[in-house]
Amino acid sequence: MYIVHLCASNAGSTSPMFQGHGVATLMLCHSNPPVVGARLRDGELFIPEVVISAQALKTGRDVLRPLIVKSGIELLGKIIIGTAKGDIHYLGKDLVAMMLEGAGFEVINLGVDVSTEKFIEVVKQEKPQILGMSALVTSTMFGMRAVIEALEKNGLRDKVKTMVGGAPVTQSFADEIGADGYTVDAISAVVEAKELLGRS
C-alpha cells in the first residue's frame, strides 16, 4: 500500500527518498521540505506556516516509516540534532531536522536544552554519522565547544562529523571550536550534510 497525495502547489516534485522504490508520487502538499525552505527564504511563507507544514510532514512520515523500513530503502545517514544546553529555541533546529529528513537522512531530534552528557550518551548509543547542534543565544554557543571537546575526550571525535548553526553562529566560530560544518540556513544544511558524508 502506498500513499499518493496530489497537490497542485508541489506538482512535479517527488521526495528523492521514494524515487524508484514503488511510491510513484509522494506529495505532501506544502510539506515538501525543499519547496517550503525555498518559499520561506523568498518571503512567500512565514514561520507559523512552516511549523504547520513540518507537523504535516511528520504525521505523513510516521505513517510511511514502517513501509520505508520494510522496503529496505537505504537512508543517506543518521543525524542527531539538538539545541545547546541552556537554550530553548527550536524553530530553526526543527527546520533543519525537517529538511534533512526530507532529503533522506534518518534524524534523531533530541529537542532543546541538551546537555553535553546527553549528546555524548546518544552518540555512543546511536552511532550517528553527523551530530548537529543549534544555538540562538550567544552564551549557549559555548556549549557546542564543550560537546566537541567531550567527543574528543571520549574517543568519538573521528567517528562523527559535527555541524553547528543558529543565528549567532558564524563560520569563524565553527572553525574556532573545530566543528566540521556550519551553514547559515536549513537548505544549505542539507547540502553540507551530504558533502560531509561524500553523498553529494
Ligand code: B12
Ligand atoms: C522566536 C524567538 C524566541 C521564542 C522561541 C520559540 C522557540 N521555542 O523556538 C521565545 C519567545 C520562547 C524566545 C525566548 C528567548 N529568547 Co528568543 N528569539 C526568538 C527570535 C525572535 C526568533 C528565533 C527563530 O526562531 N528564528 C527563526 C529560525 C527559522 O531561524 P534560526 O533559529 O536562526 O534558524 C536558522 C539558521 O540559524 C539555521 N540553523 C539553526 N540551527 C541550526 C543547526 C544546524 C546544525 C545548522 C547547520 C543550521 C542551523 O537554519 C535555520 C533555518 O534556516 C530571535 C530573534 C532572531 N531574529 O533570531 C530571538 C532571540 C534569539 N532570542 C533572544 C533571547 C535573549 C531570548 C531569551 C533569553 C529572552 C529572555 N530573556 O527570556 C529567551 C531564551 C531563553 C532560553 N534559555 O533559551 C535573543 C538572543 C540574543 C543573543 N544573541 O544572545 C534574540 C536574538 C532576540 C534579540 N535580538 O535579543 N525567543
